[in-house]
Amino acid sequence: MIIKNAVELSHEYLAKVIQPGDTVVDATVGNGHDTLFLAKSVGKNGCVYGFDIQKEAINNTEKKLASCDENEQVKLICKGHHELNAFISDSTEIKAAVFNLGYLPSGDKTIVTRPETTIQAVQSIQERLHKHGLIVLVVYPGHPEGKIEADAVLDYVKHLDQKQWRVLKYEMFNQINNPPFLIVIEGVLIEGV
Template identity: 40%
Template sequence: MKNILDFTKELMLMHFHDGDVLVDFTMGNGNDTLFLHQQFPESMLIAFDIQEIALENTKLLLQENHANMEKITLINDSHSNLDCYIHSVIDGGIFNLGYLPSCNKQITTLAETTIQAIQKAINLLKIGGLLIIVVYQGHKNGAIESNIVFDYCVNLDNRKFTVLQYNFVNKKAPPYILAIQKDK
């Protein structure tokens, strides 16, 4: 079986295409941003994070890998403010919830702003587009956020959205994936 991150990449490769408008809603250290750019170099890519160190780490990673920065916009703001920056339809996006690895673990994504971001992203998502949410529930804020995000996704109108959950059920508080495809 594929681990969570490998399955996330597989979903991106299956659903995203070169030339798409893609969003990394939680830039972190830039690994998803770089992966998306390398796989879909002609796509417009927008990446968000509230921490300046995340932007610095991502920019360095992109430069080290000779990324075309004309195709990438790095934004130092909450993903919940995405509508201040994105005014067009998006083809897809990725959320990696939780905290920035190797940094202050007290700074985490929060259920309230994550739900706002998901709602706004769904409104901008094209028919057939996909949002991937990697949920890390193994820390205090993560457990709270997991419950709220899961409940939100479970209650999406099944006539308009298809929601997938990918999870390992015999592990204690494992990360899992929720993927939302807009059908109508």
């Protein structure tokens, strides 16, 4: 297929900026699919910080990474992504970050990402984002909490200063059940910097 879904396209964008040795963030490790992609992208000399509040998600991701021998460069942290300042130094430059919002697939659907903590985490990453870096968010508005979070995240990114940030929204229009959409945040490069 030529037209990609939100997750596939998020990986395409990330692949364009991540280089071996980079530091990246998986803000919601879930079952480890994005984490594995990031681990392969940064290589053994890079670093992936992976966050999730559910131990089940951390365990699932550990198993996936170990089965592919890609766990050496990954630091899994069983905490919310809004707490990343406690685990990533202010001086650490982040090349890319991915958020896959909502709930853990095949997990407890009452445990969901929240708009206030998601926006707080995005802001913390923006402060450390490499000048050629990206933040990608796959947003799931198809459940009540997801719709609230989607609206809040869209409101936040719509108000980012266009002189400092480019923001893209990618979505399918003719799909049922409010399919996920992609938000990409890129810092605007300033000449001579």
